[in-house]
Structure formats: C-alpha cells, structure tokens
Amino acid sequence: MDALATNLVTVVEGVAFGLLLFTLAVGLSLVFGMMDVLNLSHGTLYLVGAYAAYALSDGSWWGLVLAIIVGTAAGVLGGGVLAGMTLPLSKRGHLDQALLTLGVAFIAGELFFEAFGHEVVPTAPPEALRGSVELLGRPYPIYRLVFIAVAGILALAVYIAFERSTLGALVRATVADREMVHAMGVDTRKVLFGVFAVGAALAALGGTLGAPLLAPGPGIDERVLVLSLVVIVIGGLGSVRGALLGGLLIGQVQTLGVSLLPDLAPFLLFGAMLTVLVIKPAGLVPAGGRR
Amino acid sequence: MPARTNITWTRRTRLPLIASCALALTLTACGGSSLGGESDSDDDGPVRIGLLVPQSGIYTALGDDMKNAFEMYVDLNDGELGGREVEIILADEGETADSGQSAATKLIKSDDVHAVTGVVSSAVMNAIKDMVEGDEVPLVGSNASPTDLVDVEYIWRTSYVNDEPGIALGEHVADAVDGPVYLIAADYQAGKDEIEGFKETFLPAGGEVEATVYTPFPGTTNFQPYLAQIQSSDAAAVFAFYAGGAAVDFVKQYDDYGLAGNIPLYAPGFLTEGGVLDAQGSSAEDIYTSMNYSADLDTDVNNEFVEEYVERFDIEPTTYAVASYDAAAVLDQAIAAVDGDLTRESLNEAIGAVGEINSPRGPWRFNEGGTPIQTWYLRQVSEVDGELKNSAIDELGELGD
Numbered sequence: 212m213d214a215l216a217t218n219l220v221t222v223v224e225g226v227a228f229g230l231l232l233f234t235l236a237v238g239l240s241l242v243f244g245m246m247d248v249l250n251l252s253h254g255t256l257y258l259v260g261a262y263a264a265y266a267l268s269d270g271s272w273w274g275l276v277l278a279i280i281v282g283t284a285a286g287v288l289g290g291g292v293l294a295g296m297t298l299p300l301s302k303r304g305h306l307d308q309a310l311l312t313l314g315v316a317f318i319a320g321e322l323f324f325e326a327f328g329h330e331v332v333p334t335a336p337p338e339a340l341r342g343s344v345e346l347l348g349r350p351y352p353i354y355r356l357v358f359i360a361v362a363g364i365l366a367l368a369v370y371i372a373f374e375r376s377t378l379g380a381l382v383r384a385t386v387a388d389r390e391m392v393h394a395m396g397v398d399t400r401k402v403l404f405g406v407f408a409v410g411a412a413l414a415a416l417g418g419t420l421g422a423p424l425l426a427p428g429p430g431i432d433e434r435v436l437v438l439s440l441v442v443i444v445i446g447g448l449g450s451v452r453g454a455l456l457g458g459l460l461i462g463q464v465q466t467l468g469v470s471l472l473p474d475l476a477p478f479l480l481f482g483a484m485l486t487v488l489v490i491k492p493a494g495l496v497p498a499g500g501r502r
Numbered sequence: 503m504p505a506r507t508n509i510t511w512t513r514r515t516r517l518p519l520i521a522s523c524a525l526a527l528t529l530t531a532c533g534g535s536s537l538g539g540e541s542d543s544d545d546d547g548p549v550r551i552g553l554l555v556p557q558s559g560i561y562t563a564l565g566d567d568m569k570n571a572f573e574m575y576v577d578l579n580d581g582e583l584g585g586r587e588v589e590i591i592l593a594d595e596g597e598t599a600d601s602g603q604s605a606a607t608k609l610i611k612s613d614d615v616h617a618v619t620g621v622v623s624s625a626v627m628n629a630i631k632d633m634v635e636g637d638e639v640p641l642v643g644s645n646a647s648p649t650d651l652v653d654v655e656y657i658w659r660t661s662y663v664n665d666e667p668g669i670a671l672g673e674h675v676a677d678a679v680d681g682p683v684y685l686i687a688a689d690y691q692a693g694k695d696e697i698e699g700f701k702e703t704f705l706p707a708g709g710e711v712e713a714t715v716y717t718p719f720p721g722t723t724n725f726q727p728y729l730a731q732i733q734s735s736d737a738a739a740v741f742a743f744y745a746g747g748a749a750v751d752f753v754k755q756y757d758d759y760g761l762a763g764n765i766p767l768y769a770p771g772f773l774t775e776g777g778v779l780d781a782q783g784s785s786a787e788d789i790y791t792s793m794n795y796s797a798d799l800d801t802d803v804n805n806e807f808v809e810e811y812v813e814r815f816d817i818e819p820t821t822y823a824v825a826s827y828d829a830a831a832v833l834d835q836a837i838a839a840v841d842g843d844l845t846r847e848s849l850n851e852a853i854g855a856v857g858e859i860n861s862p863r864g865p866w867r868f869n870e871g872g873t874p875i876q877t878w879y880l881r882q883v884s885e886v887d888g889e890l891k892n893s894a895i896d897e898l899g900e901l902g903d
Contacts, residue, residue, distance in 0.1 A: 217730045224726040321558065329562035330777030331747040333754075343760060349733065350760030425723050426754075426781065428747050430560040434721060469718075470727035477689060477718040 216347040221470045222463065223346065227355045229462020230362035231424055234417035235435055236442035237369060237454040238290075238410020244449015244498045245386045246403050248297045249305050252316035253439055254432030256411050258323050259285045260418025261334070261427035265327065268422075270335040282419035283412050290411025294404045320432050331428030354423055361420060366455055369413070373451045382406060386449045386498045441480060445487045447494025456495050460487075548587040549837055549844060552609030554620040555826075559597030560746060561622045563777050568620055568644055568826035570815050575830035578810070583830065584837025586844070591615060595626055602626030603633075610639050616849055617642060619829045622822075624648040624664065624692060631657065640850040642832050644825040647873060649695045656850055658872040660832060660859075661825040662794050662902070664692055665699025667770030670878035670898040671741070671792040672703030675768050681738025682712035683768075686728060688744055689716035696743040696770050704741075712737040722748065725755045733761060740765055745772035750781045757785035766790065771892070774883050776820040779890055786883045786890060794874070795821040795863040796881050796894035807862040818891070819862070828861045835859075866902075875902035 239253045263282035268274045293312065300307045336354050343350040373379040385392045385402050393399045418427070425431060438461065446457025464483045469476040487495060553572060555565035569592070576588050591613050593605035602623060609615050610633060617640040621627050627646035631654065634641045640656050647659040675683060685700065687693035693716060701711070712735050715728060732740060740761075744752045749772060756762050762785060771793030774786050797808055797818040807827070811819040819827075836852035837844065858867045866876035878898040883890055 213734055217734045221727050221730050224724070228724055324562065328777070329560075329566065331750045331781045333750075333781045333783055343758060349730075350758075352758040355758075426747070426750060428560075428750075428781075429562065430720070430747060434723065437721075465724060466727045470730060473715055473728075473731070476716075480721075 216349060218467065218470065219347055220349050220351060221466050223351065223359070224355070225463040225466035226459065227359050227362075227424070227462070228465060229459035230359060230366060231417060231421045231458075232438055232442050232461055233366055233455050233458030234362055234421070235414050236439040236446070236458055237451055238407075238413045239439045240410075240443040240446065240449055240454045241373075241382075241386075241406050241451070242410050243443065245382070245389075245406055246294075246297070247301060247305075248294075248308050248407075249312070250293060250297070251309055251312040251436060252293065252319065253414060254434070254436035255316045255319045255323075256286055256289055256414035257418040257421075257425075257435040258320065258427055258432050259289055260415035260420075261422040261425070261431070262323055262327055262332075262418075263415070264334045264419045264422040265332045265427055268334050268336065268419075270338060272337050274335075275337055278419050279416065282415050286412040286415025286418075287408045289415065290408040291404065293411065294407035298400070298403065316432060316436075320429075323427075324429050327427070329429055331426045331431075333426065334422040336423055358420060358424065362417075365413075365416070370451050370455065383498070441484055443494070445484055445494055447491075447497035449498030450494075450496045453494055453496035453498070460495075548589040549583060550589045550591060550613065550615040551583070551833065552606075552613060552615035552618040552620075553590050553592050554595050554602070554606055554609060554618055554626075555592075556596060556622050557592070557594040559601075561595070561597055563746075564622050564645065564822050565595065565620075567776065567820050567822040568622070571811070571819065571823035571827040572619065572644075572830050574811065574814060575827050575834070579834065583834045584840070586837055595620065595622055597623065599623070599625040599629040603629045606630040606633065610634070610637050615639065616844060616846060617833060619644055619833065620826070621646045627651060627657075637846075638850070639846045640853055642829040642853065644829040645822055648691060649699075652871060654872065658832070658853055658868060660828040660874060661821070662876070663871075663873050664695035665702070666794075666878070666901050667772075667792045668696040668699030668701075668741075668743075669703050670901055671768055671770070671880075672700045672705075672709065673707040674792075674880060674896075674898055675700075675739065675741065676704050676707035676709030679709075679739040679766065682710040682736055684712045684732050684735060684737035684740045684765075685714040686732070686740065686742045687716055688719035688722070688748060690719045692745075693719065693743050697741075700741055719748070723751050725752050726759060729755060729759045729761055732765065733759070737765060739768060741768045742773060743770055745775075746778065749773045749778045753778075753782045753789065754785045763788070768792075771821060771881065774881075774892055776822065777817075779883070779892070783890070784885075787885065789883045791881045791883075791892065792878055792898055793821055793881055793892070794876050794878055795824045796879050796892050798886075798891060798893050799863065799879075801862075801864065803860055804862040821863075824862050828859055828863075828866075831859050831861065832856055869902050873902055875900060 242248050242250055260282035264278045267278040297308050340354045340357055343352045385399055389399050442457040442461055446453030464479050468479040555568045556562050557565055593609050595602040595605055609618055619642045621643045622645045624646045634656050638656055643659045645661050647661050647663050649664045685697050687697050768790045771791040774789055774791055779786055835856045836849055839852040840848045858865050864877050866874040869875050877900050879894040880896040880898050881892040882895050884893050
C-alpha cells in the first residue's frame with residue numbers, strides 16, 4: 212500500500228512534468244512541422260518567460276499576472292523576430308537555420324546571464340500557492356497541483372484551436388501542403404508567422420509558469436531544447452496530439468521510470484526514444500498521418 | 503549537452519544537429535580571451551600569470567569568485583607578487599574539457615606564462631595534465647582536484663582532493679545519526695569520489711548504508727521520484743552530493759516534498775556554497791555540510807579578508823574565492839623565494855618549498871602530493887541577521903596528511 216501511494220504520487224509528478232514538456236515542445240513541433248524551420252533557440256524562449264517570472268513575480272498575485280503578461284508578450288515578440296529572421300532562409304535548408312538560431316541562442320543566453328547573474332535564480336509564487344497538501348498521505352507541493360490544472364486547460368485550448376477549429380484546419384492544411392494552400396489564395400506567410408508567434412508564446416508562458424519547477428539559470432536553455440527535441444521526435448513532428456502524448460510519456464519515463472528502474476535511469480530517456488522510433492519511425496502521432 | 507541527443511536522431515535532421523554541435527564547440531573553443539599577452543623574456547619585466555577560469559558557461563559564477571579573489575590579492579599587494587610586477591593573463595576555461603584545453607594551450611604555448619592558476623572543472627584538469635607536466639609549467643590549481651590526480655610534479659592544489667569533503671563527514675554522521683543513511687549523488691566522477699570518500703570513514707565508524715543512488719548527470723532536474731524512495735525507506739539521514747543548479751533543485755524539492763525537517767540532510771559544502779544558497783532560500787535551513795572554509799570563522803586573518811572582500815564585491819567569500827586567494831599567496835611567497843632567474847623550473851621548485859600559508863581558512867601547508875593539509879569544519883545553514891549563512895559549528899579534524 213505504501214509503495215503504491217509512493218508510485219501514485221510519482222505518477223502525478225510525471226503528469227506535471229509532462230504537461231510542462233508539452234507546453235515547451237508544441238511550439239517547436241509546429242514550427243518545425245509547418246515551416247520546416249529547426250529553431251535551436253527554442254530553449255531561449257523558455258528563459259524569456261522564466262526570467263520574466265524571476266524579475267516580476269514578487270510573491271503577490273499581481274506579480275504573477277504581470278509576469279504572465281510580460282513573459283507571453285515577450286515570447287510573441289521573440290517568435291515574430293525569429294520568424295522574420297529564418298523565413299528568408301527557408302529555401303536554404305536546415306543547416307543555415309540551425310546556425311542562425313543557435314547563434315541567436317548563444318547571444319541571447321549570454322545576455323540573459325550577464326543581466327541576471329550566472330547562478331540559478333529563485334522565483335516566488337504567490338503565498339497561497341506555496342507549501343504542500345497531503346496527497347495519498349504524502350506532502351505534495353500545492354504549486355504543482357495548480358500547475359497541472361492550468362497547463363491541462365492550456366493543452367486542451369491548444370488542442371481545440373489547432374485540431375478542432377477552422378483556423379486549426381487551415382494550419383494543418385499548411386503543414387500538409389503549403390503550396391496547395393497558397394494556391395488557394397491564402398497568405399501562408401501570415402499563417403507561418405502566426406504559428407511561430409503562438410508557439411514561441413507558449414514556450415515563454417511555459418517558462419513563466421514552469422520557473423518554480425525548472426528554475427532559470429545557465430544551461431537550462433540547452434536542457435529545455437534537448438527535452439523538447441526528444442518530445443517531438445517521440446510524438447511526431449507538427450502535431451499537437453503528438454506533442455501532448457510525447458510530453459506525457461517522457462514525463463512518466465523521467466519520474467515513474469527512474470523510480471522503478473533507478474539503475475537504468477541514465478538510459479531510460481533514450482531507451483524510450485529508441486523504442487518509439489523502431490516501432491513508429493515518424494513518431495507516435497505524425498502530422499496528418501502522412502509519413 | 504545537445505550532443506547527447508543525436509544518438510537516435512532522424513536522418514532528416516541529423517546534419518543540422520551535428521553541424522550545430524560543431525559550431526557550438528568551435529565557438530566555445532575560440533572563446534578564450536586575452537588581456538595583453540606579449541611574449542617577454544626580460545627577467546626584470548612583469549611576471550606573467552595565466553588565470554584560467556570559466557568566463558562563460560555554467561561554471562561562470564565560480565570563475566568570477568576565483569578571478570575576484572586572485573585580483574584582490576594582487577591589488578592589495580600593489581600589483582606585485584613576490585616583489586615583482588604582475589601581468590595577469592585571463593583565459594576562458596568554458597565548460598568543457600575541449601574549451602579548457604585550448605585556453606590552457608594558448609596561455610602556456612603562446613602567452614608563455616611563468617605559471618597558471620585557476621581551473622574549475624576536473625575534466626579540464628585531466629585534459630591539460632599531460633601538457634602541464636610535459637611543458638614543465640607550474641599550475642597552482644585553485645579548485646579542480648580529482649582523486650586520481652597523483653604523481654604530478656608541476657600541479658599543485660590550494661583547494662582539497664575531491665573525496666575529502668566526504669571523508670571529513672563520514673565519522674561524524676556515523677556518530678550523530680541513529681539508523682541507516684541514504685547516499686545520493688550526481689552520476690559523474692566527482693559524485694563517485696564524494697560517495698566513496700564518505701564510505702571510507704563512515705563504514706569503519708559503524709555507519710549503515712540504506713542505499714546508494716546515482717542520478718543521471720547532467721539533466722536531472724526532477725528529484726521527486728528519488729525523494730519518494732527516500733521517504734518510503736528506513737533512512738534516518740541523507741548524504742547528498744550536488745552542486746550548482748542541481749543543488750538548488752535538490753534542496754528546494756527536498757523541502758517541497760516534506761523531507762526537510764524530518765530526515766536530516768548532510769552534504770559536501772558545495773550543496774549550499776555561494777550563490778546557490780540565495781536561490782535555495784529558507785529551504786536550505788538546517789542542512790549540515792563539510793567544508794574547509796566558512797566565512798564566519800572568527801580569526802583576525804579571516805575577519806580582515808571577509809571585510810575587504812564584502813567591501814569590494816558585496817557578497818561573502820566562498821571556499822572557491824579563498825582557494826584562489828591562497829593560490830596568489832603561494833605564488834607571492836614562491837616568487838619572492840626564487841633566487842636569481844625566474845623561470846618555470848625555478849618557480850616550481852620554490853612552490854614546493856613554500857611553507858605554511860596563513861590563510862583565511864586557517865594555516866595550511868602542502869603535503870607530498872601537492873594538496874593542502876588543513877582543518878575541516880562542520881557547517882550548518884542558519885539565519886544570521888535575516889540572512890542565510892553557512893555557520894561553522896564544529897571542527898571535523900585535519901585531512902591531507
């Protein structure tokens with residue numbers, strides 16, 4: 212019974228982590244799937260939001276709201292700038308995009324660390340969200356439960372917007388066949404810009420809300436990028452459901468997996484990736500089921 | 503570490519990823535900066551000291567501490583060491599063995615320094631060991647000191663050997679804790695050194711191990727599964743080794759999941775050293791650590807040092823700062839003692855003959871292996887005047903003999 216409770220709490224933790232990964236990875240996945248742009252500065256967008264939380268979230272509700280607004284707005288701005296920079300390179304292939312976005316990530320990261328210091332910094336969620344509650348007889352941080360609720364709603368909203376709305380159908384059509392959509396008189400550039408901005412905003416929002424879970428500091432941008440890449444490889448490029456499934460799967464692998472198989476912990480992430488790729492080389496839910 | 507992902511990367515994207523990694527490596531390798539650096543064979547000219555510390559990457563905070571303290575020593579001595587004008591040539595160690603090695607190569611081969619000091623990462627230390635020994639240039643290392651670094655002639659350490667914080671703590675924990683202890687550490691060389699060091703003194707003193715767990719490094723940010731295991735085990739205490747960002751995550755989550763206050767936490771001092779303590783906040787309260795220094799040691803030398811350091815940099819000195827300050831003191835004494843020509847060879851000989859260093863941490867001297875014989879302290883994180891500090895509460899004896 213005790214072991215069961217331990218593992219159930221770990222499953223809950225895995226959901227929290229998985230939803231954070233979804234928020235981060237979905238933008239990268241859509242931008243890659245749609246625009247064919249490999250944005251290696253995606254982790255920097257997490258830093259944008261996370262440092263907004265550090266700078267503005269002072270322990271009051273207003274601080275949190277302000278951090279969310281500023282973080283998300285900065286994310287939209289960052290996404291727009293990145294889209295503008297990479298779009299002219301779309302004909303020149305991934306290598307040029309990778310070089311450009313990685314350069315942006317290096318410079319932006321270093322600017323952040325010059326401004327906010329080279330140490331990991333703390334964030335202060337509102338007083339009411341601190342502390343813990345009993346969950347199956349064990350203390351569990353309130354903030355993480357609230358995070359699960361908020362990120363869950365966010366995931367649902369993104370899912371409906373992209374997979375159940377007319378606008379979403381347009382986006383999915385652009386992923387599937389950009390030329391055809393363009394031929395039908397739609398300005399695909401606007402769609403591409405919009406998706407880049409929304410994806411970037413989600414990553415930044417993930418940073419603002421996720422800062423207490425994954426504190427901003429040197430190296431975090433790389434870690435976020437790597438995890439996001441793993442999630443979209445597993446989930447399948449350019450699909451919201453894939454990002455959600457991949458995020459939740461990696462969340463469980465990283466919590467329940469290492470809890471049950473501690474000796475294999477260093478290999479679990481890559482083991483999961485390998486397994487999925489052997490069975491479904493295009494990922495669990497590739498966009499439009501076309502590959 | 504983006505390089506780790508390309509193992510299973512799909513063909514479509516493998517090239518850009520590899521190219522990006524190559525670019526990343528190139529950029530870090532070129533990051534070494536230089537101030538001055540003219541080759542100068544005139545014996546009356548300034549003595550050239552290469553300061554090899556991270557100016558970029560995840561270890562930058564440590565690098566800053568070490569740079570500040572070294573420069574402060576030189577500054578307090580009117581820009582001189584051993585009565586000779588000093589030219590400090592700064593090079594960026596970066597965060598990988600490669601970046602550190604190319605920066606060291608530049609210092610030793612083209613800047614032609616008389617001696618090198620600094621080096622944060624053990625990986626860098628191992629990578630440059632052969633060059634340092636082969637080129638016979640004295641290296642007064644002020645942080646990295648892997649356990650397997652032995653039989654060296656030109657490498658000295660003013661810090662401590664990696665396994666010593668664990669060795670210092672083992673017997674005390676065996677006495678103080680009534681029940682088995684859970685050992686957890688980051689899965690890399692330093693983590694293993696600390697755990698092995700701890701067991702070396704803990705087991706003979708009658709200590710009992712509940713479990714030994716290594717968490718993937720780098721990349722573990724979520725310690726909940728491990729903490730849940732600790733909670734449902736019979737552990738009466740935890741011994742943990744983490745540093746930097748991982749130390750912040752571990753300590754905060756130890757508190758978040760209700761372990762703080764219930765299961766005492768012991769650790770090598772890095773867990774709560776320097777800037778990480780600010781980020782941990784009240785979560786770190788009552789953690790016990792072992793270290794060769796605490797800013798609150800009440801000696802004249804230390805009080806003066808802390809006052810000057812706080813005045814200049816507005817933060818309390820860390821063990822990293824003290825080790826670098828002492829590296830300057832070692833060079834100061836050695837350069838003064840060189841009779842006749844100052845060469846790498848004569849300087850190295852003089853370092854070997856340096857006697858006791860009257861350090862802020864207390865007096866210490868080099869042992870045969872070139873690492874300090876020094877006193878270790880048990881520290882506890884507590885609030886002093888509204889600020890969290892590592893307060894020395896007991897001595898753990900002398901190590902290094």
